[in-house]
Amino acid sequence: MGENKSDVLQGTLDLMVLKTLESMGPLHGYGIARRIEQVSGNTLALNQGTIYPALLRLEQRGWIKSEWGTSETNRRAKFYSLRRLGRKQLETETRNWERIAATMARFLAPSE
């Protein structure tokens, strides 16, 4: 693993998954993992496997749902999509994150 990659922050993976599903529509686990890697520009040390417990957690909470379907290459895969409750959760989480990020940014800004 490269030294310059950072670990995925606890809890942020859920938010990334939700956001990915919002912007991409129904997607399988591999697709979600690849999308997160691409968006982060390969700066994240993400084991693709960790996506699955996260997906299960979101499904247990009723935020996303899953069903079997076929991929663009005609392979059987499980597709996840956002539910209404998940959409609402994404909004709250996003607001939260923005607030924290802003606070952290102010905190870390070089003092004048």
Next chain:
Amino acid sequence: MEWVRILLSRCAALFRRHRLDEDLDDELRSHIELAVEENRARGMNEQEARTAALRAFGGLTQTKEIYRVQRGLPFLEQMGRDLRFGYRQLRRSPGFAITAILTLALGVGANTAVFSLINGLLLRPLPVPHAEELTLLQWSWSRDRGPNYSFSAPMFRALEKRHEVFQSVAGFSSNVFLVRSGSGNVEMPAALVSGQFFQAMETSPLLGRCLTPQDDQPGGGSTGFAVVISEGLWQAWFNRAPDVVGRRLYIANAPFTVVGVIPKHFNGADPTRRPDIYAPLWAEPVVNAPGSNIAEGYHMHWLRVIARRNPDVSLEQANAALRAATNPILDESIPDAKWIRDARSRHFQLAAEPGSNGYSYLRSAFVKPLVAVFSLCAAMLLLACLNLASLLMARSAARERELATRLAMGATRIRLIQQLMVESLLIALLGTAAGLITVPIVSRALAAFVLGNNRSATLDTALDLRAFAFVALTACVVIAAIGLIPALRATSKDLNEQIKSGSHAATARERRRLLPRILMGLEVGLALTLVVGAGLLATSLARLYHTGLGFDPKSVVNLGLNMGKQSLDGQPLVQWYQAYDDSLSRLPAVKSVSFAAFPPMSGSLWSGDLGITSSISVGGVYLNRVAPAYFKSMRIPLLSGRDFEWSDTPAASRKIVLSRTAAGRLFPAQSAIGQHVTMDNVSYEVIAVVGDIVYASIREGAHAEAYLPITQSEDHKPSYMAVVRLEGSPVGFAAAARSLAAKMAPEIPTPEIMTMSSDIDASISSERMMAMLAMFFAVCALLVTAIGLYGTLAYATARRTSEIGIRMAMGARRTEVVGLVFRENAWLVAGGSLAGLVVALLASQTLASFLYGTSVRDPWVMLASVLALGTVAGAASLIPAIRAARIDPMAALREE
């Protein structure tokens, strides 16, 4: 809300584990394939593409494991695994498992059975609405003995009118009615109840109506006396016919009209009775004919009084109101001014106490023995727990390396404790379940013991919620006791230290062995206490039985003849008795026949004062009215004079027979024969002196006694017991005697037949119950302790195999090895016995009131108990010691 959804989804997952596992496998496989596809598209070959895909994925197995933990309920699943593991552990040592489960079953079963008795007798409220409003009334001479619960009819009637604090006040009395059936008269449990009784109980009838104050009038209501019958009687006699209301029942030859049926869950206000018929109080002179309690007025105390408070009135307020009403009620109900003055000077006082569980006279008699038995059972359970804790500790000590290794490899202490606890949990649950199975049988047998010769009483020992709560609590205590201590110890820190410092560090081991030793010592002490207690009770019982009774109860049967409701009286009835005597005498196997009003130890007795002149008299002489040949039938020695004869009619002079003690007290200087004694101003001629007998109870011993002939009785329609001495086979006697009675007196109920020995057994039923249970528990305690001593020593010795091997290799002789191992338990048993003896000496004081002719510090019992325990403990400890001496030193050393 969110956690509910998560929990539900996790629970659902538990049941679809395999399906979901396959699903996950499919999903992960498709993930890898998609990745491989993409890598190939980028130009990698098959091998490279797959390796890259797997690397990007991370650990496949870890992912699955994390996923599964997230999906199901890992705690439950782990518990399931632990249970299976625990079960296998138990299966591996079936001897240990069976002992553990059986001892616990014994402890839990005995405790629950006795608790269900205590529950039925003392704790369970009456099945009526708002039972907490019920109040039991009592009176007392305030500076005298305890409360009295019996009221006379006039006093009850005065109480009944008062409604300041009570909604309703009810009087009741248990009775046995003689009811006419198709095949003659039968005796039936019944109750006399006052007009407000059903109002106070708030009982609604199954059919018809309940008795009301209008029914409780002299002569009954407008249509004569009404009765309410039980659902059981409605079923048995009327086959649940809906038109039973309005039908007639003949009780004591008088007509009563059935007005309603009471549902079977209601059994009146006495939890130990199940009346089939409820009749109004005013019917008492009819059902009790030829006698009458009501006619006796304020002299006869025969009614229990239960009242329902107004909902806003507290018990204290009710008490205050009763205190204030005491004097007006005395004035109103007692016509005798001297009696009232006397009562006031002795501070006669009415009072109220909680009555939610009704009233039973059995309570006062059996609270003490039941509590004593309950503590016996608790001691037994404690002993079983101590034993199991010791054994489990020894077992986990044998596993200490495994546990220490697991701790070192990162298992958490909680996880190990959980696993060890599951095993104890399994034992505790199996033991509790096995114990519960035996409860109904045991509690029924105990109830029969407690009730003794109260044949009309019953005790409902059904397991209700309260009993189950008790069992659950017991089980929890057991689990904590047998599981937690060993588990905590087995995983403690110094164990880890010990592994590091080498497993044979002697000081650490000595320290670690202190707790198991204390536990085993406690067990030995407790076992000795139980054995001493059992020894004392058994010695006392044996002495009771060996007390000379003064008569020979073997082969004597009593036949109860109820003559009160038939038509003969006076001399014709005496002639009937004589004729019945003759017919019985002709039956095969009958040796001699007589009659008596009160056979010894039948539960009832009659006493009076005998005098010669006004200055010399003997009070409280036990009296009996008997027929000729009574002394011969009972084998009471006739010391001098002659027996009664059928010719001693009322026309002849009054005759009396004295016992040796009575004669000695009345006529210390001369022969009593031919002398005269007076009783109630009637003079009697002494015609004989007979041996003393035990009359009221074995515990009481001999007493001054006197006998009057039935031929000179002035009572109306007296009922006597036939006292029959049989010889040889008694087969067929009961049937023949009953059919004779039915032929000669068709109106009387079938005579009840009891052997004299069973009457005697029943008269000391609580002593017998306690002694038998105590002996049973003592034997079990000895056995369990022996198993414990053997088991712990065997485990401990197994762990010392190499040490013993070294000792033997260095020249220790086999006898020395036996001594070495044996000594471990010898010290423990000696210490435990000493402690147990001290406890037994202190605790046996509480047994004093149950003991007859036995000192609570009987040295022989103490010595015998210590010897018994010592022998059993020695045998149990010798086996592992001898086995240790057979160790082959070379094999032992190689094993290391």
